Amino acid sequence: MRVRVSPSAQNMNPQTTFDLATPALVIDCDALEQNLSAMSARHPGSKLRPHTKAHKCTEIARAQTKHGHTNFTCATPREIIGMAAAGVGSDFLLANEVLDARRLTALADVAKDMRVTIAVDSIETINAAVSAGLRDVLIDVNVGLPRCGVAPELAGQLADTARKADLTVRGVMGYEGHLMMVSSDEKRQQRVAESMLSLVRAAQDVGGEIISAGGTGTWNLHDNTGINELQAGSYALMDTQYAQLKLPFVQACFVVGTVISRSKDWLVIDVGLKSLSTDHGNPSVDGYDVLFCSDEHTTLVRKKDSGLPLANIGDKLFVLPSHIDPTMAMHSEAWVTRGEKILDCWKIDLRGW
């Protein structure tokens, strides 16, 4: 006994955000444009290597190319393979260590037509690149975040090893992720400068032309650090954590939910842990405090100073995620809007690995 899925189950052809089946990811196209413009004004062309891991969407990457950026940072082979297949971008950096022979071989296929550079931080990752037939690498240098990257003092030696294996060493990268949320501007600036000093010294030992680093939280702190490309990603869509830094980027991405239940003390919307990530704290909804998120729900209580009337069952509410990257990875599509009007639907087509 097989049951057909009625086409009416699909989110067929919504005209406005009120028509959306929820939870639904929404991108405000004007806010996105504003963010892309603000970034490309300061870091034009190849000065920015936008990170696709923050959105996993070739249409957003395409918008970034229209702002002059054709070199991209990626976190997974899937992101590079998908970008290349979509014809978006021409120079890809896998800013991550990958050992998987099959995926690296697929990247070597892409590298026949486009430039593909991968980060290495060990003999093992160098050997994996060589075996797969890849040619271009960056030496990933640890600049203080306890994650990937070779110790700065060993970077030159690793570059020699890579060159002996006939790899082209294009330079270095380092990600000062531990400094993104240092709350004092002055302290953040100072610590970024210190961190980049170790990267630039490593770059002298390594050789090559690229010194790649940075993110949205340090986007304006690299004028004198010596890096020549910034790897920011979250700036395009933003989230409430980065909003704490008072950057010139605005919230461009929301999860729309429907009020499905209402008691005298709280509302429940159909947005939960499966449609947004809470690793950077609870999401935000204008006029409400979040009591808690569960798998399919978020319970909201009205802020004491809210002048807004309590929403009704069936009303749509816009939820701001606290962390954009893993939130994007939970959705297969995003609705592109201007005000209430829906203009387009973009696939989040770079998910997976």
Place this chain on the structure above:
Amino acid sequence: MRVRVSPSAQNMNPQTTFDLATPALVIDCDALEQNLSAMSARHPGSKLRPHTKAHKCTEIARAQTKHGHTNFTCATPREIIGMAAAGVGSDFLLANEVLDARRLTALADVAKDMRVTIAVDSIETINAAVSAGLRDVLIDVNVGLPRCGVAPELAGQLADTARKADLTVRGVMGYEGHLMMVSSDEKRQQRVAESMLSLVRAAQDVGGEIISAGGTGTWNLHDNTGINELQAGSYALMDTQYAQLKLPFVQACFVVGTVISRSKDWLVIDVGLKSLSTDHGNPSVDGYDVLFCSDEHTTLVRKKDSGLPLANIGDKLFVLPSHIDPTMAMHSEAWVTRGEKILDCWKIDLRGW
């Protein structure tokens, strides 16, 4: 310039867990069977209405039917539509409030061949059910968790409203989610008894034959509460949060990662916030402490008392999620294993809404 995706990029035909492209979700089939057996021994047949939201996988649901359960709990229309299309289960409860006319109409299509009952807790949800052509409802009663459900004292009145609208009221449901993690067994038992007292009183006002409640954390506390079906879901695969309760269910689901980087002080694996959920705390890895999780990575330091040697770059490590439900929703497939051997690949085919 379009680039074809090489088939070698796919996780083609892995024979053992060592062959898996990572991150990869793995289900230990013997552990799963052990959990299903332990639960069905205590709650046979229709005494259990397994919750599909915990796994979103029709193959796991099929295994649950082999243990005698054919009535299922679902959190989304998609779960019911997918289960019905796969021919798994025959009586579905949407234990959640849904206002979406298109999805409810799709459920009414399913209800032509199978029994579909939906939870209602308001006039609005009753009206939505009627408009879509659905006939069977349960009154969702709030039993203490600040989420969905009508106040117990209003349940009878809402049932009358539903019946006047020609709906069949099959009974009540209530979810004591706020009590799942009460750490003292005695206190948990006592508070569940109190909570269910309000549900059973509401059931008397409502009428109908079903009194549905409970979850994995209260699976053995309902002998005398008066409920006649349990809605547990996490018991099948488990996670580290539920493991704190010393239940007779074992860990049956892992995310396998590869060590991609190693310094003298830590390891980095390619499992992060996009492949497991951390809303119930960091995941666990045998022999290691988790320093932190980021989008694509988890940094591990060796436990002081670990007798194990530090893993090497390229080694596979098994990561235990702290919260199974949102973790499952991040993966499109799970590899079914016995020891190191891979027996099957199951689609996580009930994702989405």
